Amino acid sequence: AKANIGVVGMAVMGSNLARNLASRDGNTVAIYNRSVEKAHAVAQAHPEANFIVGESVQDFADKLAKPRTAIIMVKAGGPTDAVINQLVEVFEPGDIIVDGGNALFTDTIRREKAVSETGIHFVGAGISGGEEGALNGPSIMPGGPAESYETLGPILSSIAAVAEGEPCVTHVGTDGAGHFVKMIHNGIEYADMQLIAEAYDLLRNVAGLSADEIADVFTEWNTGELESYLIEITAEVLRQKDAETGKPLVDVILDAAGSKGTGVWTVQTALGLGVPVSGIAEAVFARAVSSKPAQRAAAADLPGPAQAVAIEDRAAFIEDVRQALYASKIVAYSQGFDAIIEGAKEYDWDIKKGDIAKIWRAGCIIRAQFLNRITEAYAQDNDLVVLLAAPYFTDAVTKAEQAWRRVVVKAVESGIPSPAFSSSLAYYDGLRAERLPAALVQGQRDFFGAHTYRRIDKEGTFHTLWSGDRSEVSAQDTH
Numbered sequence: 001a002k003a004n005i006g007v008v009g010m011a012v013m014g015s016n017l018a019r020n021l022a023s024r025d026g027n028t029v030a031i032y033n034r035s036v037e038k039a040h041a042v043a044q045a046h047p048e049a050n051f052i053v054g055e056s057v058q059d060f061a062d063k064l065a066k067p068r069t070a071i072i073m074v075k076a077g078g079p080t081d082a083v084i085n086q087l088v089e090v091f092e093p094g095d096i097i098v099d100g101g102n103a104l105f106t107d108t109i110r111r112e113k114a115v116s117e118t119g120i121h122f123v124g125a126g127i128s129g130g131e132e133g134a135l136n137g138p139s140i141m142p143g144g145p146a147e148s149y150e151t152l153g154p155i156l157s158s159i160a161a162v163a164e165g166e167p168c169v170t171h172v173g174t175d176g177a178g179h180f181v182k183m184i185h186n187g188i189e190y191a192d193m194q195l196i197a198e199a200y201d202l203l204r205n206v207a208g209l210s211a212d213e214i215a216d217v218f219t220e221w222n223t224g225e226l227e228s229y230l231i232e233i234t235a236e237v238l239r240q241k242d243a244e245t246g247k248p249l250v251d252v253i254l255d256a257a258g259s260k261g262t263g264v265w266t267v268q269t270a271l272g273l274g275v276p277v278s279g280i281a282e283a284v285f286a287r288a289v290s291s292k293p294a295q296r297a298a299a300a301d302l303p304g305p306a307q308a309v310a311i312e313d314r315a316a317f318i319e320d321v322r323q324a325l326y327a328s329k330i331v332a333y334s335q336g337f338d339a340i341i342e343g344a345k346e347y348d349w350d351i352k353k354g355d356i357a358k359i360w361r362a363g364c365i366i367r368a369q370f371l372n373r374i375t376e377a378y379a380q381d382n383d384l385v386v387l388l389a390a391p392y393f394t395d396a397v398t399k400a401e402q403a404w405r406r407v408v409v410k411a412v413e414s415g416i417p418s419p420a421f422s423s424s425l426a427y428y429d430g431l432r433a434e435r436l437p438a439a440l441v442q443g444q445r446d447f448f449g450a451h452t453y454r455r456i457d458k459e460g461t462f463h464t465l466w467s468g469d470r471s472e473v474s475a476q477d478t479h
């Protein structure tokens with residue numbers, strides 16, 4: 001029998017996804033890897049999967065039933081292009097190539113254009129959930145032509161995570177829409193992780209809790225509105241002891257955070273779209289600061305508070321930190337969805353925000369209770385101008401607001417960096433401000449560059465003759 005689906009790339013994500021596919025009724029899975037021995041090794045290690053091994057790209061294609069469907073799970077960039085080119089050689093019009101890697105969405109747009117000219121369909125699909133998700137049920141964000149989703153949808157639905165009875169997969173939009181949304185997912189992931197890390201830092205160094213005690217706090221938080229995969233695994237990381245020293249593992253891990261670049265892409269893209277994803281940006285920058293040992297050493301003796309400020313009521317402070325974390329998290333998601341809205345406008349995608357929140361409820365790294373609230377918000381009003389303004393979130397932020405400020409003040413007074421907490425609060429205050437000093441910026445721009453300004457009390461654009469008699473003229477007269 002021929003295989004109804006194939007997977008290319010037998011590193012851990014690819015082999016796990018192939019095993020997931022093979023475990024579902026009705027699937028026969030062909031696998032291919034550049035070094036064929038690796039594919040044979042995977043097939044031998046998992047006899048229950050009954051994998052059909054492609055000995056070459058041609059053989060792989062021959063072993064797939066038509067129309068052929070293959071999912072590529074190799075490194076983003078050059079390796080992905082190489083595999084696509086090979087498959088295009090041996091596939092036929094009507095076949096479907098799916099890129100399940102973390103591709104940059106503009107690459108996906110380019111690839112879809114090129115591949116579709118051959119009559120072969122190309123689908124860029126974001127897949128989240130790490131190794132475990134790939135094996136047991138990821139959240140899947142496919143883009144590409146709606147037509148291919150008719151074939152692909154049932155296969156992807158069968159392997160996706162399930163949230164409240166619904167598979168965590170939806171056709172996100174055409175060409176690069178799926179990888180765009182996966183990129184935003186990763187940006188939010190960065191913000192979520194940084195916010196949790198800042199909460200940890202404050203609990204450790206202001207409240208004076210031990211790593212174990214903080215693990216207990218997170219476990220407790222995980223029973224409420226903060227319930228999420230990232231909070232859950234944070235407690236586990238904090239409880240882990242180093243075998244050599246007996247210390248908490250977190251105390252012996254070098255404090256330099258790495259990244260593979262998807263957070264950077266989110267921020268670069270958002271800057272281009274003019275969307276203030278400040279929470280995500282601060283998370284990316286915080287990793288960058290941590291990874292600059294020479295600069296940190298050079299600055300190590302700069303003045304700052306000798307110790308954290310005292311807190312009178314530890315329990316109250318812990319609750320304040322929880323509130324600050326929740327409010328900042330709401331801001332990060334609100335900003336992430338803003339980027340989705342602007343991206344959809346720019347690239348002409350019809351993205352259903354509520355459906356995105358739904359498919360993030362399980363399987364992916366940012367899975368959380370909270371996503372249900374976002375789903376509800378967009379179900380009530382798909383044209384919501386900003387998530388923060390949805391009734392549930394307005395309520396949550398109203399409850400948290402005072403605590404949020406107290407936490408940022410304590411962090412500043414203690415000299416503990418809280419870039420994501422404080423920038424989220426600054427964004428919140430910026431949005432709700434009745435008047436912003438942007439008026440002054442406009443005045444400055446008009447002064448040095450005659451960039452003109454509008455007035456609050458009448459229509460039109462204006463310019464002040466700064467180097468003349470300083471009278472105001474209508475902008476039309478100056479150009």
Ligand code: 6PG
Nearest residue numbers: 128129130186259260261262365
């Ligand atoms: C996921 C993750 C996954 C990967 C990140 C890690 O959704 O399953 O986001 O894609 O773990 O790329 O990113 P960094 O290495 O940049 O932290």
